[in-house]
Amino acid sequence: MEQKKALVGIKVLDMGRVLSGPLCTAILGDFGADVIKVEMPGTGDDSRANKPYGGYFACFNRNKKSITLDLKQGREQFLKLVSRVDVLVENFRPGVMAKLGFGYDELKKINPGLIYCAISGFGQTGPYSQRACLDPVAQAMAGIMSVTGFPGTRPVRCGASICDVMAAQNAALGILMALQYRSKTGEGQIVDIALVDMGVTAMSSIIQNYLSDGYMNTKMGNGYVAGAPGGSYHAKDGEFILNASADKSFAKLCVLMKREDLLKDIKFSNRKARCENRDELDDIINAWTVTKTIEEHVKTFLELKMVAGPVYNVKQTTEDPQIAVVRGMFPEVEVAGIGKFKITGQPIKLSETPANIYHNPPALGEDNTEVYSLLGYDESEIKAMSDKHII
């Protein structure tokens, strides 16, 4: 029996490059949308150049077909493609598509139901729209760096490209909302996603402290402003996360440490006092935690229904049985000429229409014949287009 697909029948044109655009369409492809990736003849998506194994391209381009098309020479072909799809996704700098004659207002004329999704650093309009932007700039301007790191240290970026990834996911969400609207009205629209806005949303609760209460968070290391003790603590073999800020949890911790005296100490007897004396308290806790392993501590605290977990490196994350096996976060793909390897897959788990790998990451132009045939070009025309480097 063929697997049921949530997005069956939805046709998507991926004009994206590198991360946010390609990941957005990969998400749609994971749930059964028919995604065609349009790439520059000869070179393709910049990320194809990432060596040695092309894992980066593979990860963000699962579940797509690839065709080549030189947008400057291939106007006719491109418009034929646009007339047949539901969604277009691009992450060029704002204005690039319009300059090619492919702005939304033009494309809308030939496909009024088109959902045009543009991902950029700062959005399609406004004084910053033409600024170059990468994930670190978005994190920096969203204030994320100002609250990341230990007190007194330099601002530091979150090592994961969170604004890029969130942009892809929010673009997909905006597209699904626009599809919902289109199903009632037939009308398409623009989905305008900015990397910096992603960082701002990620900061919602911290920004709220400032907007409503006038409190400006700064770097807190791995602790929380509102509670202590909490953060990462030293075990024999590394660090682990523990939160014992609630009175009940703190009491359990004190019993474990055989330091019930702390519960009566005016410096630690309530949450406010513990916050004020958090460094002294953390020293006491670390002196005890460092005598056992991460595994021992995590097991003990979880049995007591407390919040705890190991600080993993990348290898440990990929080998964790819950993440890798139960959640199936690393499906396998096969790349011609290289072989099989794993990628990071879909975090959205749907019971009836789960994500799947329907199409391996494509070679450049792998699907030219199929797709251009469907557009009405015959074999000799396709060969001629290839000879002229249009495709």
Added chain:
Amino acid sequence: MEQKKALVGIKVLDMGRVLSGPLCTAILGDFGADVIKVEMPGTGDDSRANKPYGGYFACFNRNKKSITLDLKQGREQFLKLVSRVDVLVENFRPGVMAKLGFGYDELKKINPGLIYCAISGFGQTGPYSQRACLDPVAQAMAGIMSVTGFPGTRPVRCGASICDVMAAQNAALGILMALQYRSKTGEGQIVDIALVDMGVTAMSSIIQNYLSDGYMNTKMGNGYVAGAPGGSYHAKDGEFILNASADKSFAKLCVLMKREDLLKDIKFSNRKARCENRDELDDIINAWTVTKTIEEHVKTFLELKMVAGPVYNVKQTTEDPQIAVVRGMFPEVEVAGIGKFKITGQPIKLSETPANIYHNPPALGEDNTEVYSLLGYDESEIKAMSDKHII
């Protein structure tokens, strides 16, 4: 003219608490879904207790109605609610709803089209499903802390609660996918979202280095493994982001610094050499950047089409004209008894059906009379339910 809404007519029951569940339904409400938040009589959502101004609750509970209901006493009322909605969102620990007799299998019997979205730390099944989890644990186990911070320093958490926020956004995306499927089949399903999976997706490109190429990233501060110079640099008045890792960009930087000699220096003349000698190169750059202000540097680099931007604190983020004005990231809400203040709003910008504030953050049980009347209870019955503390 009334504003067009992408999600008009979609009815959502918010059983969520604190962040991920409530933000998920707030997103749906931003685009016109009809969201009813179900809260415990007397206390309500835990985040209502966040003082002094209740900004936290307000931010994550815009665009909802609030009703109270004691789930243990109010079985009849709850099932009536469920029979009339399209979507239910909860972020209890897995199993809590089933224990109350409200597991998906039960609710499906009275509403086969119901989309049941559950957000948890590790997912609804598997050995970790009952573990307590907060955002820091999810970040730690996804490997984010292992790649955040400067080389040689302790692992550090991203200061923003990114797994919580991404969980809310991916839950909304999963719900929209399930709605898409339901529109063709009438069938509902479960959307199962785990905080730790959010961190794993955020790490996609870094995890990929390990999965396909066997390379394990560690802490790189604000730089990139694959290129140099890049990261945050010291200006007279703080730090700013600059990426000059491409040969062309590096040449522009050298001209600005009047250090064209570096271009011929074997230590810096190509990307690989610059990566190997990145610390020495950063020292040279910092000695020059520290003589001017952030604003001067950013202006200069942007004019040269290079990647640069200021490292903002939270106040600066909220005051940036592109973020605050052009993108409108901080809409105003009004809370009874407190007044008007700003919250962080919607990052998805739809041209025809934009997000809006349709409903201010509700007082606890503010909409009891309206909602329970719609369910068929008359005034005296509603009063009796209230007297018995069922609502």
